Amino acid sequence: MLTDNPAAERGWPIRGIVEAFHSGVTFFADRLALSRSEPRAVESASNESSAPIISARPGAPPMKKLYSTAEYARRVKKRQERELKARRRGAHSPKSADHTIVRKYSPPLSGQRRVQAPVEFSLIKNQSEMLAFYDEVYEQAHRRRRVWIDLSRVESFSADAILYMLSLFESLGAEGNYSVSGNVPKAEPARRVLTQSGFFKHVSTAGTSHASSPDVLEVKSGTLVEPVIAKAVVDFAALHRQRPADSRPQGVYRTLIECMANTKNHAYGEKRAGKWWLMALAERDKGRVQFAFLDNGKGIPSTLRKNPSERFRDLVLLGRDEQLIESALLGEFRTRTGQRYRGKGLPGIVSEQTSGEIADLCVVANRGCVRCRDWQSTQLPGKFNGTLLSWDFV
Amino acid sequence: MHKIVIARDFSATPGARYETDGPFSGQAFRRAQLEPLFADASDESVIDIMLDGTAGYATSFLEEAFGGLARMYGSERCRRRLHFTSTEDSLLVSEIEDYINDASIK
Numbered sequence: 001m002l003t004d005n006p007a008a009e010r011g012w013p014i015r016g017i018v019e020a021f022h023s024g025v026t027f028f029a030d031r032l033a034l035s036r037s038e039p040r041a042v043e044s045a046s047n048e049s050s051a052p053i054i055s056a057r058p059g060a061p062p063m064k065k066l067y068s069t070a071e072y073a074r075r076v077k078k079r080q081e082r083e084l085k086a087r088r089r090g091a092h093s094p095k096s097a098d099h100t101i102v103r104k105y106s107p108p109l110s111g112q113r114r115v116q117a118p119v120e121f122s123l124i125k126n127q128s129e130m131l132a133f134y135d136e137v138y139e140q141a142h143r144r145r146r147v148w149i150d151l152s153r154v155e156s157f158s159a160d161a162i163l164y165m166l167s168l169f170e171s172l173g174a175e176g177n178y179s180v181s182g183n184v185p186k187a188e189p190a191r192r193v194l195t196q197s198g199f200f201k202h203v204s205t206a207g208t209s210h211a212s213s214p215d216v217l218e219v220k221s222g223t224l225v226e227p228v229i230a231k232a233v234v235d236f237a238a239l240h241r242q243r244p245a246d247s248r249p250q251g252v253y254r255t256l257i258e259c260m261a262n263t264k265n266h267a268y269g270e271k272r273a274g275k276w277w278l279m280a281l282a283e284r285d286k287g288r289v290q291f292a293f294l295d296n297g298k299g300i301p302s303t304l305r306k307n308p309s310e311r312f313r314d315l316v317l318l319g320r321d322e323q324l325i326e327s328a329l330l331g332e333f334r335t336r337t338g339q340r341y342r343g344k345g346l347p348g349i350v351s352e353q354t355s356g357e358i359a360d361l362c363v364v365a366n367r368g369c370v371r372c373r374d375w376q377s378t379q380l381p382g383k384f385n386g387t388l389l390s391w392d393f394v
Numbered sequence: 395m396h397k398i399v400i401a402r403d404f405s406a407t408p409g410a411r412y413e414t415d416g417p418f419s420g421q422a423f424r425r426a427q428l429e430p431l432f433a434d435a436s437d438e439s440v441i442d443i444m445l446d447g448t449a450g451y452a453t454s455f456l457e458e459a460f461g462g463l464a465r466m467y468g469s470e471r472c473r474r475r476l477h478f479t480s481t482e483d484s485l486l487v488s489e490i491e492d493y494i495n496d497a498s499i500k
Contacts, residue, residue: 250450
């Protein structure tokens with residue numbers, strides 16, 4: 001809708017046009033016109049003609065006049081009306097044979113529900129707003145099936161929040177044919193983090209919205225244990241941490257393998273093959289590397305409750321989610337399989353913090369959150385689907 | 395005497411427990427590298443295993459590889475024949491020995 005351009009969105013450039021793919025996710029990233037009153041650049045730059053250049057309004061940059069006859073103007077207008085009707089129906093543009101949905105305007109179209117993203121896009125630091133945001137996206141996607149995620153006001157991204165958004169899209173795609181669109185942040189640092197994170201590799205794009213960076217280990221995902229990816233994380237952290245040259249964080253590698261194995265074998269149950277995601281962001285000025293690992297399975301507390309051992313039945317069935325997470329981290333349970341020789345995974349992660357390899361370990365699952373630095377266990381203001389492990393390599 | 399350098403003869407990136415978990419699992423290592431050397435019940439030759447040079451070892455890998463071997467052939471025989479070397483992680487050998495010893499406890 002040409003007139004639905006909020007004043008706050010005017011003038012900030014975004015590159016490329018991102019399309020909805022099989023998951024139904026579209027991230028809109030290009031704007032070719034500012035308002036209904038201005039001549040529109042209907043075609044690409046290759047369609048330039050020798051028509052005189054005019055200015056849309058005083059002081060504005062000159063804009064090219066693309067049509068010079070009344071008949072051509074009439075035909076263009078009719079075509080625009082047809083395309084607008086097609087977009088409202090949810091049909092693809094006739095120009096997009098590869099199912100690219102070409103959206104030329106950044107604001108939501110009629111029928112789309114805008115969901116505003118929090119300024120601090122971090123699950124660890126901004127739990128309340130982020131969980132409410134995700135819940136809104138999920139609820140609206142179920143209710144109206146066309147959601148517009150407004151990231152324009154986001155000023156900072158964290159790895160955990162980016163991963164959870166991707167996992168949310170995956171869940172929506174698995175449950176049905178939903179349409180989720182959005183834009184990118186105005187703030188340059190936030191936009192840079194999003195484009196460098198590899199986020200746009202996981203939502204289809206027709207533009208050039210991805211850019212690699214040596215400070216970002218892009219989003220990786222998988223359904224099996226991937227030792228090579230675990231090694232890549234360790235190497236990335238070693239490259240950016242201020243550690244002695246002979247420092248070998250083998251404990252971290254071990255932890256990552258266990259996380260992937262936990263996801264594969266326990267997070268989703270026997271009937272569903274689930275997925276994990278991970279990424280890392282280097283903070284050069286702090287000499288730290290922010291890392292997050294996530295799956296959107298059942299969550300540690302739910303997994304424990306499904307088959308509690310007799311010894312811990314009361315604690316498991318009556319305890320709150322954060323209590324169960326803390327107990328699991330401290331190794332107070334036998335593992336879900338109940339066999340004696342297994343189950344060193346979660347306590348092993350804690351020992352890495354104790355040894356100083358990692359810091360600020362935080363585990364979020366279902367309705368519980370445990371910050372291992374000071375063993376602060378809290379109940380979340382909303383439900384988190386799955387398990388998130390976040391820490392800093394130091 | 396047999397010598398196995400895990401990083402060279404198997405993988406520099408050991409994986410998790412089972413072959414179904416993903417590549418370079420403890421189960422795959424045991425089947426490929428250890429079980430053939432234990433198949434002959436009369437063979438008492440020492441097997442020297444070098445642990446250095448890998449990215450690390452998940453607990454599930456070690457337990458399935460060596461604890462699983464002990465469950466198949468007995469902890470005592472494994473203790474006699476397996477000799478471990480690790481200069482990079484001083485706790486690794488004792489951890490593996492625990493898995494071998496614990497394998498006899500149900």
